[in-house]
Amino acid sequence: xxxxxxxxxxxxxxxxxxxxxxxxxxxxxxxxxxxxxxxxxxxxxxxxxxxxxxxxxxxxxxxxxxxxxxxxxxxxxxxxxxxxxxxxxxxxxxxxxxxxxxxxxxxxxxxxxxxxxxxxxxxxxxxxxxxxxxxxxxxxxxxxxxxxxxxxxxxxxxxxxxxxxxxxxxxxxxxxxxxxxxxxxxxxxxxxxxxxxxxxxxxxxxxxxxxxxxxxxxxxxxxxxxxxxxxxxxxxxxxxxxxxxxxxxxxxxxxxxxxxxxxxxxxxxxxxxxxxxxxxxxxxxxxxxxxxxxxxxxxxxxxxxxxxxxxxxxxxxxxxxxxxxxxxxxxxxxxxxxxxxxxxxxxxxxxxxxxxxxxxxxxxxxxxxxxxxxxxxxxxxxxxxxxxxxxxxxxxxxxxxxxxxxxxxxxxxxxxxxxxxxxxxxxxxxxxxxxxxxxxx
Amino acid sequence: xxxxxxxxxxxxxxxxxxxxxxxxxxxxxxxxxxxxxxxxxxxxxxxxxxxxxxxxxxxxxxxxxxxxxxxxxxxxxxxxxxxxxxxxxxxxxxxxxxxxxxxxxxxxxxxxxxxxxxxxxxxxxxxxxxxxxxxxxxxxxxxxxxxxxxxxxxxxxxxxxxxxxxxxxxxxxxxxxxxxxxxxxxxxxxxxxxxxxxxxxxxxxxxxxxxxxxxxxxxxxxxxxxxxxxxxxxxxxxxxxxxxxxxxxxxxxxxxxxxxxxxxxxxxxxxxxxxxxxxxxxxxxxxxxxxxxxxxxxxxxxxxxxxxxxxxxxxxxxxxxxxxxxxxxxxxxxxxxxxxxxxxxxxxxxxxxxxxxxxxxxxxxxxxxxxxxxxxxxxxxxxxxxxxxxxxxxxxxxxxxxxxxxxxxxxxxxxxxxxxxxxxxxxxxxxxxxxxxxxxx
Numbered sequence: 001x002x003x004x005x006x007x008x009x010x011x012x013x014x015x016x017x018x019x020x021x022x023x024x025x026x027x028x029x030x031x032x033x034x035x036x037x038x039x040x041x042x043x044x045x046x047x048x049x050x051x052x053x054x055x056x057x058x059x060x061x062x063x064x065x066x067x068x069x070x071x072x073x074x075x076x077x078x079x080x081x082x083x084x085x086x087x088x089x090x091x092x093x094x095x096x097x098x099x100x101x102x103x104x105x106x107x108x109x110x111x112x113x114x115x116x117x118x119x120x121x122x123x124x125x126x127x128x129x130x131x132x133x134x135x136x137x138x139x140x141x142x143x144x145x146x147x148x149x150x151x152x153x154x155x156x157x158x159x160x161x162x163x164x165x166x167x168x169x170x171x172x173x174x175x176x177x178x179x180x181x182x183x184x185x186x187x188x189x190x191x192x193x194x195x196x197x198x199x200x201x202x203x204x205x206x207x208x209x210x211x212x213x214x215x216x217x218x219x220x221x222x223x224x225x226x227x228x229x230x231x232x233x234x235x236x237x238x239x240x241x242x243x244x245x246x247x248x249x250x251x252x253x254x255x256x257x258x259x260x261x262x263x264x265x266x267x268x269x270x271x272x273x274x275x276x277x278x279x280x281x282x283x284x285x286x287x288x289x290x291x292x293x294x295x296x297x298x299x300x301x302x303x304x305x306x307x308x309x310x311x312x313x314x315x316x317x318x319x320x321x322x323x324x325x326x327x328x329x330x331x332x333x334x335x336x337x338x339x340x341x342x343x344x345x346x347x348x349x350x351x352x353x354x355x356x357x358x359x360x361x362x363x364x365x366x367x368x369x370x371x372x373x374x375x376x377x378x379x380x381x382x383x384x385x386x387x388x389x390x391x392x393x394x395x396x397x398x399x400x401x402x403x404x405x406x407x408x409x410x411x412x413x414x415x416x417x418x419x420x421x422x423x424x425x426x427x428x429x430x431x432x433x434x435x436x437x438x439x440x441x
Numbered sequence: 442x443x444x445x446x447x448x449x450x451x452x453x454x455x456x457x458x459x460x461x462x463x464x465x466x467x468x469x470x471x472x473x474x475x476x477x478x479x480x481x482x483x484x485x486x487x488x489x490x491x492x493x494x495x496x497x498x499x500x501x502x503x504x505x506x507x508x509x510x511x512x513x514x515x516x517x518x519x520x521x522x523x524x525x526x527x528x529x530x531x532x533x534x535x536x537x538x539x540x541x542x543x544x545x546x547x548x549x550x551x552x553x554x555x556x557x558x559x560x561x562x563x564x565x566x567x568x569x570x571x572x573x574x575x576x577x578x579x580x581x582x583x584x585x586x587x588x589x590x591x592x593x594x595x596x597x598x599x600x601x602x603x604x605x606x607x608x609x610x611x612x613x614x615x616x617x618x619x620x621x622x623x624x625x626x627x628x629x630x631x632x633x634x635x636x637x638x639x640x641x642x643x644x645x646x647x648x649x650x651x652x653x654x655x656x657x658x659x660x661x662x663x664x665x666x667x668x669x670x671x672x673x674x675x676x677x678x679x680x681x682x683x684x685x686x687x688x689x690x691x692x693x694x695x696x697x698x699x700x701x702x703x704x705x706x707x708x709x710x711x712x713x714x715x716x717x718x719x720x721x722x723x724x725x726x727x728x729x730x731x732x733x734x735x736x737x738x739x740x741x742x743x744x745x746x747x748x749x750x751x752x753x754x755x756x757x758x759x760x761x762x763x764x765x766x767x768x769x770x771x772x773x774x775x776x777x778x779x780x781x782x783x784x785x786x787x788x789x790x791x792x793x794x795x796x797x798x799x800x801x802x803x804x805x806x807x808x809x810x811x812x813x814x815x816x817x818x819x820x821x822x823x824x825x826x827x828x829x830x831x832x833x834x835x836x837x838x839x840x841x842x843x844x845x846x847x848x849x850x851x852x853x854x855x856x857x858x859x860x861x862x863x864x865x866x867x868x869x870x871x872x873x874x875x876x877x878x879x880x881x882x
Contacts (some may be wrong), residue, residue, distance in 0.1 A: 010757070010758060010759065011500060011503060011758055012500075013501060013537075013539040013755075013759065014500065015496070015540070016497060016518075016522065017520070018526060019493035019495060019496075020492065020493065021492050021493070021537055021541065022490060022491035023490060023541060023545075024488035024489060024490060024551070025764055027488070027489040027490050027491055031479070031489055034475065038472070042793075042820050043815045043819075043820045043821065044815070044818060044820070044823075045792050045796070045821060045822020045823070045840075045842075047465035047792050047840075048465060048468040048469060048472055049462065049463060049464060049471060049807060050462070050468055051462050051463075052456065052461065053461035053526075053558070053570060054457055054459060054514070054558070054569075054572050055456070055457060055460075055555060056455065056571065057454065058452060059452060059453075059708060060594065067777055070519065073495070073516075073519075075514075075517070077512065077514060077619065078515070079458070079558045081457065083457060084512050085494075085495075092816065095454045098454040098461070099454040099455075099456070100462065100464060103464060103837040104722065105749065105835075105836050106466075106826075106836075107824070107825050107826055107836075107838065108466070109792075109822065114496060114788075117494070117495070119518065119519045128495075129493050129494060129495065139562075139826070140826045142825065142826070143822070144799075144804055144825050147808075148823065148825065151808075176858035179786065181712075198875060199536040200807070260522065262774065263804065263805075263808065266805045266808065266809075267809075269811065277860070279779075282740035314454075316451070317452055317453070317454035318451065318454065319451065336448065352485075352486035358585075363585055363704065364704075365587075367704065367707065367708060371708065374485070375485045375721075376457045378484075379486060380486060381482045381485065381486020381550065382485075382486070382589065383548070384548050384581040384586045385547075385577060385580070385581045385583050387549055392545070395479050395546050395547075395548075395846075396779075398546040399486075399488075399546065408875070437870075
């Protein structure tokens with residue numbers, strides 16, 4: 001074997017561009033956040049689903065494809081099928097609803113947290129593989145359902161301890177109403193897409209593009225006066241009245257927004273919500289309320305949680321009309337933003353509450369103590385090789401483990417606080433548990 | 442839009458062969474099991490990692506590929522790279538260790554629970570997308586590390602409430618020793634692979650293949666007498682002594698097995714472990730202890746948790762020598778087995794503790810109650826459309842929700858036990874919480 005071994009070439013252990021490993025330092029907090037989000041969604045009666053990573057390309061892209069086409073990973077599988085990796089969780093959810101409608105009871109509230117893949121060029125905070133966290137209510141078209149999604153959003157960010165979060169709301173119907181009022185309703189889609197680029201390309205460029213599109217500086221200016229606030233502190237209801245006026249008066253859309261806002265006020269969470277008519281969401285399927293979420297501390301970071309109301313989720317796959325409202329947290333993007341803000345929830349926890357060090361001849365004694373401590377709800381990592389005690393302390397410290405336990409002759413233990421001065425001798429496993437639990441409070 | 446809509450063809454919402462959706466009825470228990478496994482692994486100081494779903498094909502398959510090649514999903518990405526979806530979690534872990542060795546402290550204990558993809562033909566309990574759950578200790582080559590993995594396995598199955606589980610242990614070194622003793626050590630790999638098929642093709646066919654391979658009925662018989670038990674109740678230590686004798690006497694391998702067994706006895710879990718020399722594991726990289734896990738109630742189902750010791754995990758990617766021991770639970774296969782056994786842990790939980798029904802004009806009152814109940818730790822699903830109360834009860838029952846809450850005039854509530862006879866009137870939200878929590882005990 002020796003000669004063969006030497007001849008063996010080493011394969012470089014490299015990763016694909018835009019893909020990352022998640023080491024414990026990032027995976028521990030990510031899992032903790034996901035667990036908390038799941039608990040929160042469950043507390044609202046949302047249930048989890050999953051769908052395959054791979055689907056028929058036709059199912060995910062529809063007949064066309066267009067721009068998304070270049071961004072997705074698709075290929076012919078061994079059976080010659082044209083297959084693609086999911087690029088979001090919304091399209092598979094639409095397909096899921098069409099396929100399983102008979103097995104589900106509407107309104108259906110679901111969440112889905114999992115990976116999606118896009119071939120887009122990687123940049124800061126954007127990768128080719130990332131986790132999305134979607135929650136939707138299907139089968140209810142009213143302000144109460146709209147409000148419930150907003151309420152879950154607010155509760156999620158509060159639970160994550162994210163301060164200075166603003167949910168920017170707008171309404172597609174109000175926007176269309178204004179365009180129709182201006183007599184340019186036929187350009188709805190192009191105008192929406194242009195305005196959607198506001199944060200990326202700036203107000204002047206949006207204006208230039210609108211003028212080019214509409215061939216009318218006056219109409220471009222009218223659109224801009226719709227999306228501009230009169231002043232940064234304009235209240236929700238003041239903005240709403242202004243938009244109503246620019247759209248020719250009250251409508252079902254403005255009434256819906258007013259009701260949603262009254263629910264937010266009742267719940268005592270309206271401070272986090274801003275009516276921001278510059279929010280349009282580029283995607284075609286939104287029909288009512290739309291929203292994006294920005295962090296005060298990172299104004300140029302872009303939205304970390306977006307969504308809206310769609311009146312026909314699964315129209316591509318079924319004639320059944322399925323209205324809904326939903327939201328998507330870009331979990332990896334959010335984590336990356338929170339890391340930039342040095343948020344406590346992105347800091348890795350320790351690998352265990354206590355490390356049991358290895359002293360020869362004491363394995364049974366240490367294993368017994370480990371079992372007792374685990375039964376008491378503590379996490380215990382046993383050091384498994386023979387090394388000097390100094391190296392063992394270093395191992396525990398590298399994993400941010402706070403306590404080290406050393407077996408003594410006679411079956412008792414020494415407990416030592418790592419990086420601290422405290423230590424305790426002649427302890428039983430029960431004593432150890434008592435001390436650690438007391439210190440943890 | 443109308444005419445266009447009608448002309449639109451509906452895309453059939455079909456899934457790829459071998460792929461499944463996970464509906465709440467399966468996703469809820471699956472998530473619960475994963476959360477419990479994660480808590481268990483953490484209690485032993487194992488930390489989570491993740492790796493990309495896509496990697497360079499060369500990195501995952503090495504230079505060769507062989508049989509696995511046909512079973513994996515691989516393709517050229519938009520940048521012309523030859524990429525593949527991971528087919529297990531062991532190969533990416535080896536690559537991960539080689540890449541991040543400087544960032545980690547050995548011994549490194551990690552777990553990884555995520556999806557893998559294989560193009561193999563789907564059959565009962567086997568799919569093209571499935572979840573694996575791996576846990577390994579790298580950087581420790583001794584009986585204590587071997588024992589720790591076995592201990593985590595036993596604790597995992599106990600935690601899941603799986604009864605009648607048997608861990609079948611063997612040792613590659615002992616097997617090789619026996620072959621060397623017989624003078625046929627050069628056929629080690631082929632013999633291991635043949636014996637590995639015992640459960641699939643049966644004893645007679647294994648014997649026939651061994652005779653063909655070795656051209657000696659006597660040697661084939663000698664191998665079979667090694668893997669056969671004298672009687673089904675042969676004890677661990679009796680078997681071990683027999684294997685020692687057949688291998689020409691005591692060795693480091695038999696001493697290792699004896700020590701591992703003494704640890705299992707000390708921990709009071711040895712009853713679940715059988716020394717079963719017919720276990721060989723087909724894979725090349727195992728070098729010491731190997732194991733498979735069978736359920737008494739489903740003897741023909743195959744192993745639901747397997748693994749072993751390898752002396753060089755990442756040899757393909759680094760010259761660093763990384764010994765380790767690890768185990769992999771086939772989570773989807775296990776779930777499927779447990780469903781067949783109607784195990785309680787595979788039953789879907791309810792979507793919420795209580796449903797708040799929709800009575801017009803009471804949204805604010807109901808939303809306030811929902812918030813109070815959620816703060817008390819209960820899960821609450823608010824019914825969001827206007828329907829007759831009967832339809833609302835059905836919706837709650839379809840989701841296995843036990844209680845329905847109806848707003849009364851004056852701000853109080855009626856609580857009704859669904860599918861039961863109990864009901865309570867004139868309750869505050871606090872009363873509701875008290876009643877539900879009391880009944881839940």
